Amino acid sequence: MLTTPKLSPRPLALVVSGLLVLSSHLLSGAEPPKASLVGVDNFEDGGRIAEAQWTTVTDKVAGGNSTVEANVVPDGAQGSKHAYRIGGEVGNGFQYPFAGATVAHPAKDLHDFAGVTFHVRGDGKPYVLQVNVASVKDHNDFNAGFVAPKEWTQVRIEFKDLKQNPYWGERVPWTGADVQGLTFRSGNAGKFQIDIDDVAYFK
Numbered sequence: 001m002l003t004t005p006k007l008s009p010r011p012l013a014l015v016v017s018g019l020l021v022l023s024s025h026l027l028s029g030a031e032p033p034k035a036s037l038v039g040v041d042n043f044e045d046g047g048r049i050a051e052a053q054w055t056t057v058t059d060k061v062a063g064g065n066s067t068v069e070a071n072v073v074p075d076g077a078q079g080s081k082h083a084y085r086i087g088g089e090v091g092n093g094f095q096y097p098f099a100g101a102t103v104a105h106p107a108k109d110l111h112d113f114a115g116v117t118f119h120v121r122g123d124g125k126p127y128v129l130q131v132n133v134a135s136v137k138d139h140n141d142f143n144a145g146f147v148a149p150k151e152w153t154q155v156r157i158e159f160k161d162l163k164q165n166p167y168w169g170e171r172v173p174w175t176g177a178d179v180q181g182l183t184f185r186s187g188n189a190g191k192f193q194i195d196i197d198d199v200a201y202f203k
């Protein structure tokens with residue numbers, strides 16, 4: 001017959017249970033530390049990272065014919081008053097056409113941050129988030145794809161999932177130490193429109 005193990009699992013279970021109680025107590029307390037989130041822009045008054053500037057970008061710089069407009073619009077995410085609408089038409093005048101909007105800010109050391117979060121709604125099409133870092137000098141930027149559903153949806157993109165193009169340009173290590181902005185863009189021919197809101201870096 002099998003003998004009963006002498007080591008009871010009970011003490012371990014008690015420790016785990018104690019940790020869970022402590023953890024839930026902490027979670028139910030005050031708001032998380034502000035340092036866990038750096039807001040880039042919420043498109044309400046005063047909700048932006050210092051000196052952040054939004055501009056539109058298209059492939060016209062490379063001879064393309066894509067168009068874009070970007071404006072603050074009413075009816076933001078999470079019941080807020082405003083969001084940022086980026087819309088236009090991706091053309092066919094450049095081999096890798098694109099149109100979108102970019103926010104530039106002074107370089108921030110985000111090496112201990114995990115990624116970018118934002119809320120988005122749009123036309124159901126795929127888009128690209130580009131994280132702009134000072135160490136990329138040749139436009140072989142760090143990118144990740146996302147889809148813009150019709151209803152407001154939070155997207156979280158982790159820095160570890162960003163990729164440079166493997167076929168051209170220089171590949172540099174991701175450090176997170178020199179993040180200086182974000183670009184939201186479409187690369188699919190035709191009309192597009194997305195609203196974004198509550199753009200932030202998260203730990």
Ligand SMILES: [Ca+2]
Pocket residue numbers: 042043044076077080081082083197198
């Ligand atoms: Ca907002």
